[in-house]
Amino acid sequence: MIPLLVARNTFREATRDRVLAGVVVAGLALLALTQAASSLAMGEGRRFTVDLGLSGISVLGLLVILLTGTSLVAKEVERRTIYNLLSRPITRPAYLVGKWIGFSATLWSVALLLGLALWGLIVLRGWGGHGLAVLEAVYLAGLELSVITALAVMFSALSTPVLSALYTLGFYVAGQWSYDLRMLAEKLPKEFGSLVGVIANLVPNLPLFNMRTLAAEGHPTTWLHLALASGYAAVYVACVLCLATAAFESKDFK
């Protein structure tokens, strides 16, 4: 119950922030731009629309996380608004989980809004056959953003907003290269390969949530992929929030 109260408050905070409104407008403008520019794509207008639309959701979602999500907890500590919460009968884990739920809900709202707009656009353009693949890709994009949000919450609980943004961005970039890290680990000598392999597992496996190319070609993915991605996201988020809790439990608010 308490996490949901904190979540509701966090959702309210995020949705009343002008950054979010700007991001939604930018996303819709990007979709409009894809239609204006698709004539330059030499017959690949559908692929152009879907790819740019899906990339827009991921990139804009990441932007929201870096601008707002990374100061979720840090801002409360700096401004001391957290005193009003933690002096009540709520545990620190409940607070962090609530923060994650609230912000994830915000990002899911944005992803669904832009995703449905994209889906509506491709249906209107007569590319309805791609609809399922696009919706699956939006779902995976939402999972990806939830995973990155967990990292943002963790760093925000431990550090300043600026450093949290840098750490989150670093993990995002490393996560996009996790498959390359795995391939590198297979080619290196055993000791280094094991170390690189561990790093590849520690960073979020973001390629798992990327089916943009498949969606652009109108190919839905498999149930196995969706199940693995969902399970992985749930376990990774839970693990990160546990680490955040452990660190936050020891924190003094001077």
Place this chain on the structure above:
Amino acid sequence: MQTSIGSIAERQTADRLAEGPVVPDAGLAVCIRGLSKHYVHPWTLRVTRGLDALDLDVRQGEVMGLLGPNGAGKTTTLKLLTGLLKPTHGRAWLMGEPVENTASRRSLGFLPEQPYFYDYLNGLEYLELAARLSGLPAAVARDRARHWLGRVGLGERPRLGLRKYSKGMLQRLGLAAALVHDPELLILDEPMSGLDPFGRRDVRDLITEQRERGVTVLFSSHILPDVEMLCDRVAIMMGGRLTRVATVGELVEDGAQAVEIRCAPGALLEIPQHWAGLVSRTQRADESVFRLEDEAQLGAVLGWLLQAGVQVRAVTPQRPTLESLFLAAAEAERERRLA
């Protein structure tokens, strides 16, 4: 104050705690035993004591004031009680619950120093959130929020965004948030801070009202006249240590009573040698004022003045104020540390 870890007081507290679990007295709202807070510099490893082996009890229904200069450890104490800081040594209980348990904060209302709030909310939303987080159901929380918003004088514009609140309005909102769930214990850090005289009067009235309802109040303040007016007992802290706990009356009685004798301006009188240091004179435009440090000599001094033909206009006892006692205690502590 920077020393090595493990003062005598802490070792004594540790020995006491090692004898067996401490069960706080049921009549105590706040029970503190050997509470210490040290800060270790991450690079130099130098230890700074924010609080040093504090033992303090606050009885249920009592109003206790925490006095001390900046850096005395008042805010540290309050934060340790509310779970915002973790103690290095010692223990504390609120209404019988150890402070490390979340349950200890169920009946607690806390107002931090210079409170900040979520500026994206309005007053009503914030109080409702505070009430829900303290365990009240939604409908009850809504009603209480409305009631307390009006009670602190902010009810006319419940939907006004908090970013438009003045400092005084924020302080009042903070008090309302501390009271919205009808707590049994109020911990207030500088509740009069930033308020004009009207605001301070309102806060005093609120505290008095809560005391009459049987709520225990522990607050820190720099505004000594308010402490004198409100508190049953006062705890004076200096340099992270508790130096004195007593009622205001006990503290004031300890001070010697002085007397001020106001006379018409007249011929200059030489104060007799045997009263040097005991009697002093201040010449003002329209009167002469004699200050007698020891009221026991009042009769003799009055007799001397009347015999000298001085026209005595008024004799006024000068009770020592809490401020003068506080400053004297601070000076004594400073000398102790230098010694």
Place this chain on the structure above:
Amino acid sequence: MSPPAALDSRRRRFLTAWMAALVLGTGVFTLAGAAWRVLPHPQPLEELSYYPSGRFLEPATLGHAATAADLAWLRAVQYYGQHRATDNQFVRMGHVFDILTALDPAFLPAYSFGAFALAQEGRDFPAAERLMLKGLAANPTSGDLAFQLGFLYYVRPGGRDLQHAAEYFEQASRQADAPPQSARFAAFARQNSGDLTAAYELWSDIERSSPNLYLREIAQREMARIREALDRGHREQAMKRLTTPVVLLTGQP
């Protein structure tokens, strides 16, 4: 040292959180490994393959076209290695190198590597030729690139193009960054293509200007051969019989 404060519930929460994190971390590692094994991996170049042209991609890089080219280069090399080790099918390679060099026209190794890979493994000499000509058009003063193009013509699978090879070896030799063997290769190519007059002039230049004694001796020897062949009316005596280059892919499946 006095014992610390009793932190039972806090310490319990702290330890519980760490234990849960370790257990969940094991789950993370397991699921990530399963996904790696069970699901198809994204192909290194597929994210680039649909862009119609690097010309439209360049504005999207927001001034970081060179970095984008570098990343594309990494992918291209990976792609090459992966397919070289497996099926020797290089379907997307020409397109990607076209994009890469459009992003960064000064990326010289991309032209050379791409062209030779296209010509050899890709078995697409016209694409290789187009790529190198594009490179020279963007970098007209590059002696290295001109030499590489000359060499590409020299080793053309199915039949050397000695005339074009000589032309570009000569062009290379006139540039500031000319590889030292450019002039010699030009002379050699001219000679073996049958243009003995031009070859004689090139060898004569080398003999006059080269600081290398060995090269001057070679020049003198070839000039003597040409003179003798022309005197006897047997031009072919001055020309070497060169083998026909073929594409050799070792370790073919």
